[in-house]
Amino acid sequence: MTRFLKKLEDKKIFYKLDTVRDDYIMVEVAVPGQRWEVEFSPDGDVVVERFKSFEDVGDEKLLDHLFENFSD
Numbered sequence: 645m646t647r648f649l650k651k652l653e654d655k656k657i658f659y660k661l662d663t664v665r666d667d668y669i670m671v672e673v674a675v676p677g678q679r680w681e682v683e684f685s686p687d688g689d690v691v692v693e694r695f696k697s698f699e700d701v702g703d704e705k706l707l708d709h710l711f712e713n714f715s716d
Contacts, residue, residue, distance in 0.1 A: 645669065645684040 652659050652673065662670045673680040677697040684690055
């Protein structure tokens with residue numbers, strides 16, 4: 645994992661560390677139009693998810709969609 649972080653830093657790619665699952669460390673990577681989640685486990689397992697933007701940019705009315713469709 646440290647080689648991966650070093651490479652991100654060398655390439656000047658923004659990332660932040662987080663934890664979501666027990667024992668896994670998540671590296672969240674943000675690049676234009678995409679967000680990547682790379683999780684590392686203590687035993688060397690690596691899980692990668694990539695999320696692409698719809699590229700539809702809106703104003704604050706788009707936030708209504710967030711709350712109407714994803715609230716409990």
